[in-house]
Amino acid sequence: MVKNEFYKQNGGKLSRTPPKHLGTLAKICWRKIVPFLESTERVQRIDTSLVELYCSQYEIYRQSYDDIKENGIQYPIYKSLQDSSGQIVGKNFMGYRKNPAVGMMKDASVQITSIGSQLGLSPKARAELMEIVNKKDDTNITEQIAKFFGKEV
Numbered sequence: 577m578v579k580n581e582f583y584k585q586n587g588g589k590l591s592r593t594p595p596k597h598l599g600t601l602a603k604i605c606w607r608k609i610v611p612f613l614e615s616t617e618r619v620q621r622i623d624t625s626l627v628e629l630y631c632s633q634y635e636i637y638r639q640s641y642d643d644i645k646e647n648g649i650q651y652p653i654y655k656s657l658q659d660s661s662g663q664i665v666g667k668n669f670m671g672y673r674k675n676p677a678v679g680m681m682k683d684a685s686v687q688i689t690s691i692g693s694q695l696g697l698s699p700k701a702r703a704e705l706m707e708i709v710n711k712k713d714d715t716n717i718t719e720q721i722a723k724f725f726g727k728e729v
Contacts, residue, residue: 588621589614595628601635602628609697618696626691633687640681649675 590613594606610627613619619627651674654667693701 584621586621590619590621590624590627594631595624598628598631599635601638602631605631605634609695612697613695616696623695626694630688630691630695630697633684633691637681637684637688640677640684643677644675644681647675647677649678651675 590610592607592610594603594610598606606627609630613627650672653670653673655670656664657666657668659665689698692698696702
């Protein structure tokens with residue numbers, strides 16, 4: 577038996593079951609967005625990697641947020657003070673350093689926004705997609721009318 581090309585598998589639709597390699601939060605995200613994406617009829621099986629990327633970035637975002645909740649947005653920095661024998665006798669406060677999770681959360685947020693827009697997962701993106709669809713419909717109607725009257729557009 578010959579296996580169908582990837583994009584033709586599952587009737588060309590996204591799998592409702594998330595890929596096994598995704599983390600727990602990414603799988604939860606997958607289960608939430610795939611039914612919506614399928615209902616829009618704008619996403620196909622070939623877009624699986626884009627959906628995977630969206631879900632994995634969501635997981636990174638959430639993990640970064642949890643780290644920030646636990647550790648704060650910044651860490652205090654201390655320099656150890658030593659005596660002449662090398663024994664630590666105290667710590668000197670040097671200031672604060674940004675929690676690296678803040679940058680990771682920001683990067684994931686940018687990726688989520690960008691990929692989500694491509695998938696139509698924001699109100700603005702959905703409105704833009706509807707404008708495109710409406711323009712295509714208007715063009716088709718205009719062309720149909722012109723053809724009916726025997727004129728070129």
